[in-house]
Amino acid sequence: MEIFRFLLFVFLTFFYLSYNSNSQKCKDFLIFDGSEQVVEYDIDTTGNWWILTRPYSDEFRLILPNSTTATFKEIKNLTFSPDGSRWAFFGRNNSGWNLVTSDTTIPLFCENVVDIGFSPNSEGFFYAYKNGMQTTVNFNHKQATLINYEGKIFLNFDGTLIAFVLTKGRSKTLVVPSRFESENFDEIIPLGFWADDEFIYAGRRGNLWQIFKNQKAITEDLLGIIDMKINWNGTN
Numbered sequence: 001m002e003i004f005r006f007l008l009f010v011f012l013t014f015f016y017l018s019y020n021s022n023s024q025k026c027k028d029f030l031i032f033d034g035s036e037q038v039v040e041y042d043i044d045t046t047g048n049w050w051i052l053t054r055p056y057s058d059e060f061r062l063i064l065p066n067s068t069t070a071t072f073k074e075i076k077n078l079t080f081s082p083d084g085s086r087w088a089f090f091g092r093n094n095s096g097w098n099l100v101t102s103d104t105t106i107p108l109f110c111e112n113v114v115d116i117g118f119s120p121n122s123e124g125f126f127y128a129y130k131n132g133m134q135t136t137v138n139f140n141h142k143q144a145t146l147i148n149y150e151g152k153i154f155l156n157f158d159g160t161l162i163a164f165v166l167t168k169g170r171s172k173t174l175v176v177p178s179r180f181e182s183e184n185f186d187e188i189i190p191l192g193f194w195a196d197d198e199f200i201y202a203g204r205r206g207n208l209w210q211i212f213k214n215q216k217a218i219t220e221d222l223l224g225i226i227d228m229k230i231n232w233n234g235t236n
Contacts (some may be wrong), residue, residue, distance in 0.1 A: 003019070005128070006154060006210055007158070009125060014021040018060070020181040021103045021145070022089070023093075029071070031052060035053045036049060036055040036061065036122065037053060038052070038053055038055035038167040039052045039053060039054050039055075044080045044084070045080075046080045046081070046082065046083070046084030047084055048064065048065055048080050048084050048087070049061065049064075049065065050062060050078060051063040052075065055071060056071065058073060059071040059072065060072055060073075060074070062075060062078065062089065063111050064087060064102070066204060067102065067132075068069055069091070069100060070091070070093075070105075071093075071099060072092055072093050072098075072100075073092035073093060073094070074090045074091070074092040075088050075089055075091050076087055076089065076091075076113055077116045078090075079116045079117065079118065080118075081118040081122035081125070082118060082120060082121075082122050083122040084128075085121060085122060086102050086118065086125075087101070087102050088096075088100065088102070088116050088118075088125065088127065089107075090113040090116070090127075091105075095107065096108065096109060096110070097110055097113050097128050097129065099116075099232040100134065108129050110129035110130060110131050110136070111129075111131050111132065111160050112129065112130045113127075113128075113129045113130070114128035114129055114130055114135055115127070115128045115152075116128075117153060117155055117159055118159070119154070119155045119156065119157060119159030120155075120157050121157055121158055121159070123158055123159055124139065124140055124155060124158055124159010124160060125139070125159060126138060126139035126153060126155060126159070126162060128153060133147055133148070134146070134147055135147070136148050137153060137162060137164075138155075138161050139155065139159060139160075139162050140159055140160045140161075144162065146164060147161065147166075148167045148168070148191065149164050149165070149166055149167075150165055150166075150167055150172075151164070151165050151190065152164070152190065154190060154192055154193060154199070155193070155196070156193035156197050157193065157197075161177075161179065161193065161197060162174045162176070162177065163175065163193065163199050164190075164192065165188050165190055168184065170186070171184035171185065172184070172185050172186070172187060172188045173185070174188055174190060174199065174203075176199055176214075179214075180214050180215060182201070182203065182212065182213075182214075182215065183203070183206055184199065185203035185205055186204050186205055186206065187203070187204040188201055188202070188203050188204075189201060189202040189203075189225060189228065191228050191229075191230050193232045194213065194230060198213050198214045199213070199214055200212070200213055200228075200230055203226050207223070208221040208222065208223070209223070209224060210222065211224050211228070
């Protein structure tokens with residue numbers, strides 16, 4: 001326990017000094033008293049610190065800025081919004097899995113949990129869970145049911161649209177629910193939503209690739225894709 005206290009002191013002192021380097025004044029502050037066993041701790045890329053503790057032999061708790069959660073048998077997918085103002089994770093208790101956010105806790109009634117993600121503007125988010133072969137994605141007060149989905153779920157800038165890749169036999173298709181479904185390809189590399197809410201992705205048929213914006217091809221045939229990036233500002 002003493003070594004955990006020492007490491008936490010060093011870790012959090014570094015955090016405080018790093019984010020207050022322009023200040024002429026320094027002061028000590030206590031965020032955790034070491035009363036529970038520390039399992040893991042870190043600082044997120046948004047600058048938020050978190051500590052995972054084990055207050056009981058089979059239960060875990062998260063300590064976050066301005067918040068200490070209930071205990072859970074298992075904790076997964078702690079995710080912060082890009083601006084660092086919101087967070088969410090999955091917590092399993094005796095009743096099953098729950099979505100736990102900075103605002104509320106929602107029972108999920110599912111066999112397993114899949115993923116959580118925030119939109120680039122931090123205002124929208126999705127959470128996905130699974131029952132059998134069926135994956136359910138909740139976003140923007142809407143729900144999508146997926147079968148044979150693979151890879152990542154993408155959100156547009158304000159979190160009102162999602163996109164994902166589905167497998168149909170040996171073919172793959174890119175889907176934005178209520179917007180469009182691409183043609184079938186042998187392989188798809190999804191990139192993300194552009195500023196106009198159209199989705200950019202690469203599709204391969206045989207040995208040739210093309211890059212698409214929704215249904216429209218925006219390149220000639222290519223022999224391969226080395227790298228792709230998207231500009232959220234909508235410029236080239």
